[in-house]
Amino acid sequence: MENYKIPKKSVERLSIYKRILKGIMDAGFTTVSSRELAERAGLNSAQVRKDLVYFGQFGTPGMGYHVSILHRTITKIMGLHKKIPVALIGVGNLGQALLSYQGFKERGFIIESIFDNDREKVGKIKNGLKIMDERNISIEIKKKNIRVGIITIPSSAAQSAANKLIKGGIKGILNFAPIELKVPSRTTVVNVALCEKLEMLSYYLSKRKLL
């Protein structure tokens, strides 16, 4: 709502609150306090309230927040109430896993086109979609008006694929390749740092001499 700068961390936590609210809602409760939300998320209750206030005043003193209303509100704030057509670049192991991943569909991210640069794969059918040649990314996504691309190809090819997505007018990229993609400022990139997470785990175990 407000146009102040909202901390990236707050946005990330919004997602967590939504998940917790879903659980509380399914358990049949109608209201929840910031204290309870904080406890379940492993945070401070003031932080929960501050985070929520960035987006509006949803609480009632003495009572807390209305679970289903807050859940619906967050869903809307995050734009998760609409369907979003998505293109998948890279039909390898990870790509295929994401193709079958229910979490994407549940959130309205509908994979409509899939690409690979492996001659062996192009033309084959996966989950009802024909694998297309990466060279056709720009044309295809422009034609289908696809807004989001998911990149699951090796780093070496990731930038080139990103360029094709951008040429086709992509708005956002979910990038699984361990590389900092160079994109124009109008394009939003969110990186999923799989390797980094793994290496962090290794570090913490190593530090405690547990390996």
Place this chain on the structure above:
Amino acid sequence: MENYKIPKKSVERLSIYKRILKGIMDAGFTTVSSRELAERAGLNSAQVRKDLVYFGQFGTPGMGYHVSILHRTITKIMGLHKKIPVALIGVGNLGQALLSYQGFKERGFIIESIFDNDREKVGKIKNGLKIMDERNISIEIKKKNIRVGIITIPSSAAQSAANKLIKGGIKGILNFAPIELKVPSRTTVVNVALCEKLEMLSYYLSKRKLL
């Protein structure tokens, strides 16, 4: 090295520096400045120096850092120079993708046991490993002295699997389930928040009215 508190963010960036150093090394360069590293990582050069100094003094004024030495040092700091036996809990789409994922093997994470609670799957072979019943997690990982578990099952079953891992003496868990696992303090959990990343992307696009 030091026992001061090292910011979690610095540890995460260590991983990024390592990746960049690898690229510079492969390109044939022998030294690199903090300015160059910062530029490639999209950071401030003072930050790069501060991050590195947490672990020791690796640079030479006027020259910068020795690429391959720094790379090797970071690898060692992160404990990535040793092989780590890993158990995979959940041989679904994501689990199978990780099973074939080279990134794990490259970093010394060797998947040695795989589990699922689906009767249909138990007993089948995947990537040369027999899928075992989740009820045997504790015994099996204790027997094989497995230190790390990767959880790729739905949230509803994740805590129960984590408990079995802990009972078997697991040291670290890489958790893909969107749930805050409750574990004793001696166990390190690193969460991979796939859904949250996706939702963040949705939020940023939605905010800019791009959906």
Place this chain on the structure above:
DNA sequence: TATTCCTTGTGATAAATTTCACAAATCCTG
């Protein structure tokens, strides 16, 4: 209705993280 109990929203404070800026160290050139 009055009173007590909760819980929100928020200004103030504290803590963590990032950036600035510069002395000191080293390299490189002539």
Place this chain on the structure above:
DNA sequence: CAGGATTTGTGAAATTTATCACAAGGAATA
């Protein structure tokens, strides 16, 4: 070897993020 050009490591300052603490609003009870 002198002098200029770099680049590190690091205090200090700035910025960002998290926590505290409390007035004010509303619910619940009697």
